[in-house]
Amino acid sequence: MPVRPLAFLVAGLVALSTSAFAKKQKELDIPEQPGYVPTKAEERLPAKWRPQPVFFRTNEKPGTIVIHTNERFLYLVKGNDRAIRYGVGVGRVGFEWQGVHKISRKSEWPDWRPPAEMIERQPYLPRFMAGGPGNPLGARALYLGETIYRIHGTNQPKTIGHAMSSGCFRMINPDVMDLYERVPVGTRVIVRQAAKL
């Protein structure tokens, strides 16, 4: 039967492309760098990750935020199948999630509390670091419902496009400041995961 070899070929190609995608999108294993202030040059991301208007077919209302975790993109729906697309960093393996929430709170220069495992490794770390330049949460934070998750800035621009967080979505500071001005509290946020083969 000619169908069988074709099925194997298709399955093989899918497996190959999936593993190549996984390799390309592998986790970035770098620790937080509290206090590190990135340069302007570092915040100039590769073109793919910079904010840009894109074609985006959706039934969601203008003003809605849609995050495609696997793509590492956040879309701000503008209507007429258009959106502004931003590059983001997403949760690492084991910290992926999906759901629908509303922005419950907005904060400028949010405070940071290092996770317990980080304090265990670095006991001298302050358990609370007031917001400011160099803070790992960056310049702005948008809190998602009652969850522990946020869309926030970062002092590590090189993490954009990677899966390395504990489930939060990070953007470079100029981008999160731009988004912060465009969306009010109450904005609907849809987090999507692509189905895995």
Add this chain to the structure above:
Amino acid sequence: MTRLSSFLILTLLLSGLAACTSATVSPGSAPQAAVAPPPVQVAAASLPGEYGLASYHREEDKDRTLSQAKIACRNPYKIDPGSSGGVVMHAPGQPGPAEFFVKKDANGASFLGPRGPAGAPQDQRILSYDNGTLVTQWVSGRLRTVYGTMVYVPCAQS
């Protein structure tokens, strides 16, 4: 009014104005030398214990940080007594804890750090020690940029 009396009145008025002007340039407004903060009295023996540890960069965040430091007693930072009269603490970039000593420089400023000259890059300058609350800044500019002002609030009091 004679010409002489007019001159005298004008002279008095001008001298009065001059007095007003000179009053605004009092000796007190002359540039003053920066005043060094008063020396901080702290004995290493009083430091061991558990602390809520927090930090801030902007002065307006100070009070909020103090409150958060008290909450941080849920996961306290422990200062142990050292074997040579100092205290056992950690420093960023060091493989493990080390014995720190309270040291004073020639100007009377107090520092907390490993044995050696006061004010070395690996030291923390003690800004205040009040009711057991220790406020410090790393001498190293890099560490100061990272951590800002460190606040250690004793947990027993919080």
